[in-house]
Amino acid sequence: MREDPIEEARSRPLPSDAELKILRDLWLHGESSVREIHQRLAGEWTVGYTTILKLLQRMLDKGLVERREDDRAHRYRANVSERHTQRRLARELVEKAFGGSIGRLVQAALPAGRARAEELEEIRRTLRRMKE
Numbered sequence: 001m002r003e004d005p006i007e008e009a010r011s012r013p014l015p016s017d018a019e020l021k022i023l024r025d026l027w028l029h030g031e032s033s034v035r036e037i038h039q040r041l042a043g044e045w046t047v048g049y050t051t052i053l054k055l056l057q058r059m060l061d062k063g064l065v066e067r068r069e070d071d072r073a074h075r076y077r078a079n080v081s082e083r084h085t086q087r088r089l090a091r092e093l094v095e096k097a098f099g100g101s102i103g104r105l106v107q108a109a110l111p112a113g114r115a116r117a118e119e120l121e122e123i124r125r126t127l128r129r130m131k132e
Contacts, residue, residue: 012063012080014088019059021045022052023078023085026065031077033070 015023025037032040038052056076059065066079098104106123115123 014092015059015062015064015080015085018047018055019062019064020085020089022055022059023064023080023082026076026078027082031068031075033073033075035073037076 021041022037025040026032029036029040034049034053034056037056038047038049041047041052056065056067060067060076064078064080065076067074067076069075094100094102094105098108110120110123
């Protein structure tokens with residue numbers, strides 16, 4: 001019997017910084033070949049094709065991506081959602097760096113003048129929803 005999909009996603013290891021770059025690319029562009037991912041990331045990240053391939057193989061082992069064969073190329077897609085991954089990373093950051101205090105995280109993340117007006121309004125709406 002298969003494990004509960006939500007529990008299965010929670011038990012997956014968190015992505016490394018390099019794996020997160022690849023996941024962000026897959027979330028934005030959808031299913032892609034190694035070559036496509038490499039070409040898109042080449043402008044911002046000087047990493048070789050074989051490194052991208054190795055990272056994707058490691059991510060496949062971790063359950064972060066799925067792979068299918070298309071002719072001769074393997075195509076990869078994210079196997080974890082962006083929102084879920086962001087929440088897990090945020091929880092880990094709050095625990096590790098701020099001793100579990102969300103308030104301390106917000107104080108550190110919102111120095112005066114850094115947040116755009118739209119971002120501050122979105123934060124206010126979120127806080128109102130949480131309060132209700």
